[in-house]
Amino acid sequence: EAQVTQNPRYLITVTGKKLTVTCSQNMNHEYMSWYRQDPGLGLRQIYYSMNVEVTDKGDVPEGYKVSRKEKRNFPLILESPSPNQTSLYFCASSFKTGRTDTQYFGPGTRLTVL
Amino acid sequence: SQELEQSPQSLIVQEGKNLTINCTSSKTLYGLYWYKQKYGEGLIFLMMLQKGGEEKSHEKITAKLDEKKQQSSLHITASQPSHAGIYLCGADSLGNFNKFYFGSGTKLNVKP
Numbered sequence: 091e092a093q094v095t096q097n098p099r100y101l102i103t104v105t106g107k108k109l110t111v112t113c114s115q116n117m118n119h120e121y122m123s124w125y126r127q128d129p130g131l132g133l134r135q136i137y138y139s140m141n142v143e144v145t146d147k148g149d150v151p152e153g154y155k156v157s158r159k160e161k162r163n164f165p166l167i168l169e170s171p172s173p174n175q176t177s178l179y180f181c182a183s184s185f186k187t188g189r190t191d192t193q194y195f196g197p198g199t200r201l202t203v204l
Numbered sequence: 205s206q207e208l209e210q211s212p213q214s215l216i217v218q219e220g221k222n223l224t225i226n227c228t229s230s231k232t233l234y235g236l237y238w239y240k241q242k243y244g245e246g247l248i249f250l251m252m253l254q255k256g257g258e259e260k261s262h263e264k265i266t267a268k269l270d271e272k273k274q275q276s277s278l279h280i281t282a283s284q285p286s287h288a289g290i291y292l293c294g295a296d297s298l299g300n301f302n303k304f305y306f307g308s309g310t311k312l313n314v315k316p
Contacts, residue, residue: 125306130308132306132308132309133247140302148303168286192237193237193304194307195239195247200244
């Protein structure tokens, strides 16, 4: 089944404890992206990747790191999480970079930073 | 940056009623996407519009993009409880087509 998977789905952690949220897609998509969703603010793009080893910042990259060493995986790293990073995170992928291509979303990771 | 404004922010309708959600862009749109999200879950792609004046339908949901490509509407006919959720419009950035923006969403509740 074609899908985008994220792990973990739920995570409660404490300030400063490094964490990684994994994202994997099995559709051979070139483009992958991370978003965070907050009440009243909608989804905002954190980072995106056009292909292996090619990543760039979205609108809210502060406090996050990403890497794209394999085409299928795009982990999101929070090296020193803070409470303002409590949010619902979504990973997405699409077949190609550029316009007019539909993104497919993972189920989301609900992160709470105490 | 691209800004997408959705209205209304929330909507409660009686089952069987029609409804419309609007999405207005601060800049000309190249591609406009509609997604649906069940509360706390992932996004499901509904439709993508690209051409001015384009209209697409899927089951009881119709989406339109105006001729100037700055406004889109999503219309649901004879709403059902299964239509409940958050509807989000999204668009590519004109300046950098690898960046993507979403509106803040419209929460829809359908009363049986």
